[in-house]
Amino acid sequence: SISLTAAAGEKSRAAFESARQLMPGGVNSPARAFGAVGGTPLFIDHAKGPHLFDIDGNRYLDYIGSWGPMILGHAQDEVIDAITAAASRGTSYGAPTEAESVLAQQIIDAVDSIEKVRLVNSGTEATMSAIRVARGATGRDKVIKFAGNYHGHVDSLLVAAGSSAATLGTPDSPGVTAGASRDTIVLRYNDVDAITQCFADHPGQIAAVIMEPVVGNMGCVPASEAFMKEVRRLTADDGCVLIFDEVMTGFRLAYGGAQERYGITPDMTTLGKIVGGGMPLGAYGGRKDIMDQVLPAGKVFQAGTLSGNPVAVAAGSKTLEILKRQPPYEQLERLGKKLADGLDAAATSAEIPHQVQQVGSMMTLFFHDQPVNSWDEADQCDRDRFAKYFWGMIGQGVYMPCSQFEALFFSRTHTEAMIDETIEAAQQVLAAIASD
Ligand code: PMP
Numbered sequence: 001s002i003s004l005t006a007a008a009g010e011k012s013r014a015a016f017e018s019a020r021q022l023m024p025g026g027v028n029s030p031a032r033a034f035g036a037v038g039g040t041p042l043f044i045d046h047a048k049g050p051h052l053f054d055i056d057g058n059r060y061l062d063y064i065g066s067w068g069p070m071i072l073g074h075a076q077d078e079v080i081d082a083i084t085a086a087a088s089r090g091t092s093y094g095a096p097t098e099a100e101s102v103l104a105q106q107i108i109d110a111v112d113s114i115e116k117v118r119l120v121n122s123g124t125e126a127t128m129s130a131i132r133v134a135r136g137a138t139g140r141d142k143v144i145k146f147a148g149n150y151h152g153h154v155d156s157l158l159v160a161a162g163s164s165a166a167t168l169g170t171p172d173s174p175g176v177t178a179g180a181s182r183d184t185i186v187l188r189y190n191d192v193d194a195i196t197q198c199f200a201d202h203p204g205q206i207a208a209v210i211m212e213p214v215v216g217n218m219g220c221v222p223a224s225e226a227f228m229k230e231v232r233r234l235t236a237d238d239g240c241v242l243i244f245d246e247v248m249t250g251f252r253l254a255y256g257g258a259q260e261r262y263g264i265t266p267d268m269t270t271l272g273k274i275v276g277g278g279m280p281l282g283a284y285g286g287r288k289d290i291m292d293q294v295l296p297a298g299k300v301f302q303a304g305t306l307s308g309n310p311v312a313v314a315a316g317s318k319t320l321e322i323l324k325r326q327p328p329y330e331q332l333e334r335l336g337k338k339l340a341d342g343l344d345a346a347a348t349s350a351e352i353p354h355q356v357q358q359v360g361s362m363m364t365l366f367f368h369d370q371p372v373n374s375w376d377e378a379d380q381c382d383r384d385r386f387a388k389y390f391w392g393m394i395g396q397g398v399y400m401p402c403s404q405f406e407a408l409f410f411s412r413t414h415t416e417a418m419i420d421e422t423i424e425a426a427q428q429v430l431a432a433i434a435s436d
Pocket of ligand 1: 067122123124125127150151152153212216217245246247248272273282
């Protein structure tokens with residue numbers, strides 16, 4: 001029989017109780033607390049390939065992949081060997097290494113918009129730094145972001161920021177001052193009129209437009225081609241910097257990211273997740289003239305004790321090498337389409353109002369009867385139904401993102417048979433929801 005209620009094991013529940021005494025909400029990043037689905041998170045013991053193993057001894061087919069990085073599957077042998085070899089030579093020097101140049105070259109070769117790059121420690125650092133550089137390079141203050149796009153917990157970008165924040169019903173964080181967000185303009189995603197009007201209202205004042213080219217942080221919501229093209233045209237005409245935040249989409253939707261897939265080249269790009277191969281590493285880069293504003297080539301300050309860390313660089317560099325050598329992208333496209341079609345058919349046969357939105361190995365089953373193109377539409381989804389779906393799938397051994405507003409990801413270790421099993425599980429769970 002199918003259970004639709006919270007079902008963490010005894011050991012996970014005990015571990016969560018202890019952790020809550022020690023860390024805020026028991027976690028080091030809010031989405032992990034399962035707050036949106038009203039339960040106890042599963043505490044993980046280890047992971048291999050497409051599977052997670054919790055401390056209660058349960059095995060799950062993983063559709064989070066550490067929220068994006070694990071495109072090669074967990075504990076990939078060559079990546080682990082590279083990490084081990086690097087660590088045995090010392091874990092941090094605070095001095096340059098040749099390995100950093102190798103990874104920089106891999107990134108520059110892969111990503112069209114990047115002529116020069118700087119390595120940092122997270123996606124948040126990448127976007128924070130890119131915004132500073134864009135402001136420094138243009139001498140302008142204002143930044144446009146889109147509602148439901150998340151760019152990490154940068155003060156000035158923590159406005160209408162989707163996923164964790166939206167899920168918990170606190171789209172703006174206490175502690176972010178009015179001053180920090182005063183120069184941030186929030187617009188509706190996929191709304192050509194809104195951004196056209198904004199440039200007409202603020203000519204020559206906007207330093208940067210930052211966007212997720214395919215949003216993962218309000219569920220999977222792609223930009224329409226018309227919208228992306230218009231944003232590119234408006235930013236070029238105005239002389240402001242277009243930043244694609246490809247922390248999620250980089251090396252996932254194509255080796256060269258969403259910009260390769262859609263054939264639109266921004267001025268700057270931010271990366272994280274896959275580029276670090278599961279270790280803490282982010283990157284930002286762009287045109288030479290923009291990147292040469294960064295200290296010590298230029299005057300815009302940005303630094304990091306652990307930036308270019310040899311262990312993280314080894315993991316990232318090996319991951320990119322494997323993706324280049326054995327591109328998984330055709331397989332990810334084919335299985336992504338199969339999973340999307342299967343989830344769609346399962347929800348249709350259960351007569352549950354829904355939308356499946358998918359790009360490659362990123363997708364979301366929205367419990368909403370209309371296409372979701374912007375945050376105000378995502379916000380109309382049936383969160384209670386999502387929570388039942390989530391726990392129903394956990395009961396079937398399938399670990400989906402624990403929020404309606406997070407996209408699922410899968411890896412090249414997910415086989416066709418596993419996708420079939422996932423669809424079968426969804427059929428049973430959605431049928432149980434329909435008769436609940
Ligand atoms: N940008 C995007 C598009 C993201 O999805 C995320 C993280 N989910 C970030 C930035 C922030 O990255 P990090 O969590 O590594 O700081």
